[in-house]
Amino acid sequence: MNRRVALSAGAAGMFSGLSFSPTWAGDAVAVPSQVPGFGKAKRCLLLFMWGGPSQLDTFDPKPNAPSEVRGEFGAIPTATPGLQICEHFRNLAPLTNLVTVIRSLNHDDPAHLSSAHTAMTGQLPPVNKSDDEPPSRDDSPQLGALLSKFRDVPLGLPASVTMPWKTFHPAAPGGESPGQSAGWLGPVADPMLVTGDPNLSNWSVPALQLLDGLDTQRLDHRRALLASIDRQQQALTDLATLGMTTQQEQAFRLLSSHQIRNAFDLSAEDPATRDRYGRNIHGQCVLLARRLLEHGVPFVSVNWHNDGQNFWDTHGNNFKRLKHDLIPPSDQALAAVLTDLQDRGMLEDTLVVWVGEFGRRPQITTSNAGREHHPFCYSGLMAGGGIKGGSIYGASDEIAKFPSDNPMSPRDLVATMLHALGVPSGTTLNDFTGRPRGLYGGNPVLPLFG
Numbered sequence: 039m040n041r042r043v044a045l046s047a048g049a050a051g052m053f054s055g056l057s058f059s060p061t062w063a064g065d066a067v068a069v070p071s072q073v074p075g076f077g078k079a080k081r082c083l084l085l086f087m088w089g090g091p092s093q094l095d096t097f098d099p100k101p102n103a104p105s106e107v108r109g110e111f112g113a114i115p116t117a118t119p120g121l122q123i124c125e126h127f128r129n130l131a132p133l134t135n136l137v138t139v140i141r142s143l144n145h146d147d148p149a150h151l152s153s154a155h156t157a158m159t160g161q162l163p164p165v166n167k168s169d170d171e172p173p174s175r176d177d178s179p180q181l182g183a184l185l186s187k188f189r190d191v192p193l194g195l196p197a198s199v200t201m202p203w204k205t206f207h208p209a210a211p212g213g214e215s216p217g218q219s220a221g222w223l224g225p226v227a228d229p230m231l232v233t234g235d236p237n238l239s240n241w242s243v244p245a246l247q248l249l250d251g252l253d254t255q256r257l258d259h260r261r262a263l264l265a266s267i268d269r270q271q272q273a274l275t276d277l278a279t280l281g282m283t284t285q286q287e288q289a290f291r292l293l294s295s296h297q298i299r300n301a302f303d304l305s306a307e308d309p310a311t312r313d314r315y316g317r318n319i320h321g322q323c324v325l326l327a328r329r330l331l332e333h334g335v336p337f338v339s340v341n342w343h344n345d346g347q348n349f350w351d352t353h354g355n356n357f358k359r360l361k362h363d364l365i366p367p368s369d370q371a372l373a374a375v376l377t378d379l380q381d382r383g384m385l386e387d388t389l390v391v392w393v394g395e396f397g398r399r400p401q402i403t404t405s406n407a408g409r410e411h412h413p414f415c416y417s418g419l420m421a422g423g424g425i426k427g428g429s430i431y432g433a434s435d436e437i438a439k440f441p442s443d444n445p446m447s448p449r450d451l452v453a454t455m456l457h458a459l460g461v462p463s464g465t466t467l468n469d470f471t472g473r474p475r476g477l478y479g480g481n482p483v484l485p486l487f488g
Contacts, residue, residue, distance in 0.1 A: 074484045074487040075423075075454075075458050075482070076460060077460030078386075078387060078423050078487070079388060079389035079422065079424060079455075080336070080423075081337065081389070082185070082389040082423070082459060083324075083327055083331060083338050083339075083388065083389070083390045084182075084340070084391050085371075085372065085390070085393075086158070086340065086342060086393065086394065087350050087368065087393065087394035088154070088215075088349055088350060088394065089350030089351035089394065089395075090351060090394045090397060090398060091364075091397065091416070092409050093141070093416045093417040094108070094109060094400060094438050095124050095365075095398075096123065096124050097139045097418075097419065098417045099111065099112075099113035099122055099123065100436065100437055100438055101113045102436075103400075103436060106401060107400045107401060107437045109357060111126065112125040114127075114128070114131055115131070116130075116131045116132070117132050117133065117135040118134040118428045118429070118430065119428075121134055121430055123139070126360070126369065127365060127369045128369065130369050133377065134427075136376050136422075137376070137390075137421040137425075137427060138425050138426050138427070138429040138430070139417065139418075139430050139431070140418045140419065140431045140446060140486075141417050141430060141432045141434050141438075142432025142441035142442075142444050142446050143415070143417065143418050143432075143441075143446050143448065143451065144415050144441050144446070145414075145447055146167075146414065147396070147413050148411040149168050150169055150210060150215065150395060151171060151207065151212045151215045151216060152165060152167055152168045152169070152171065152216070153413060153448075154215035155178070155216040156395075156448050157217075157393065157394070157395045157452075158215075158218060159177070159179060159180055159181065159452065160181065160449045160451070160452025160477075160478070160479040160480060161479040162449075163177065164176045164216075169212055170211045171212045171216060172216065173219060175221060175224070176221070177221035177222070178479075179220045179222065179227065180198070180218050180219060180221070180229060180339070181339075181455060182197070182229045182336075182339060183198055183221070183223055183228060184223070184456070184461070185197065185198065186220075186227050186337075187467060188461055191334060191335070191336065192297055192334040195301070195333065196298075197227075197335070197337065198229035198335070198337040198339075199230045199231075199330055199335055199338045199339070200229045200341065201232040201323050201326070201327070201338075201339075201340060201341070202232065202235060202236070202323050202341070203233045203341065203344075204218045204231065204341065205218065205342075205344065206344060207344070208344075222469035222470060222475065223467065223469065229337075229339070232302075235322070235343075236319070236322035236325075236326050237318055237322045297333060301329050301330050301333035304326060306329075307325065311325070311378075314370075315370065315371050316367050316370040316371050316374075319343050323340045323343075324371040324372075324374070325371075325374070325375075327340050327375070328375050328379070336459075342368075342394075352409055353403070354403075358407075372419075376421060384422075385422040386422060386423075387422070389421075389422050389424075389425070390423075391451075391455060393418035393419070394416070395413075397413070397415060397417065397438075398410065398411070400438055414440055415438055415439055415440050415441050418451065420454075423459070424488065425458070425486055426486060426488035427488070429486075431444060431446070431486055444485075447480055448480075449480030450481055450482070451483075453482045454482045454483045456477060457482035458487075463478045465477050465478075
């Protein structure tokens, strides 16, 4: 790209797909000082298992169920008394003393796109139960975008990062899932999107490369030039212009930030550590997420990658895909990051959440050994940030079709995350029209906290 074009008033094109969150703080709202778990987490890692993992084949196996429900996998004991999980989560099993397994998540939306919006924002989407609606600025803000309003971030670092790409479904008319941007907060608060496979030897973050020999001194000169142009255009005060001004400043900070360059430098990790996370796109993204959290990024979302084949939407070949393509890299990376956060003294104030948009139907499809969508009961996992370790929350019936105890909605899950991250339930933020909006779509589940 020509530098003159990239750093002119048309700089928006350079950063399309990359947006930068501000560091504004929301208004303080009084909260009881003794509420369990409030504000225990300084940062959050969301491991989003796009496609909908089967509860029976992950964290809620039913070894006594009929074979057409139980499936091919066995159950293994864990470090938590009374907790069995799928036999292929071998790395996680001895670490469940660090986590709470949730077995009663539920809602009624079987569509990937709209249910993902709810899972990522804690709010119902503008159009519910639909795979037809693409993202829009009417969407609720993704949790990381909300958090950007309540966290001061070291200079040059983004407030929220999503990788390795946004969730999308190749067969869904709407394509990309709503709820992954800042939505009604406006583009200035959009999470930074980092794409690609960090496991590749030639992988890099394009926005971190100074353009075509442009050093920091010349970059500062261009920033001053753009500022001069902006002052002459102060009459243009619509949302897009204001957003672009902030994005320009954040972009310049990003390009010249040594701290964020260091955070993204996976070569600084010992090869054995990289091996421990898994030499695959998910494992290296989770390792990168740990580095970003260590350097001061408050929120990182690692979406399960979707190549159109090997994601958690297992309508066919459920057991083969889980055994070979899905569970091993997920188990390896989850165990590695939990271990590292614990060893570094970070787990107690780092919230880790492993969840998808829904679960799978208990009855196996006989024609292709698959499981269909099932939002009415599914499982997830939480750790750190004040969450109890070695615990089970909720329960399902004998075939994991419906919750039998302590049902919990995805809106309650996100409300619990906001609570742990210190966002008071009474807080509102103004949307781009100036209308105040509440941030909580559900209720924090306080028994999850130790």
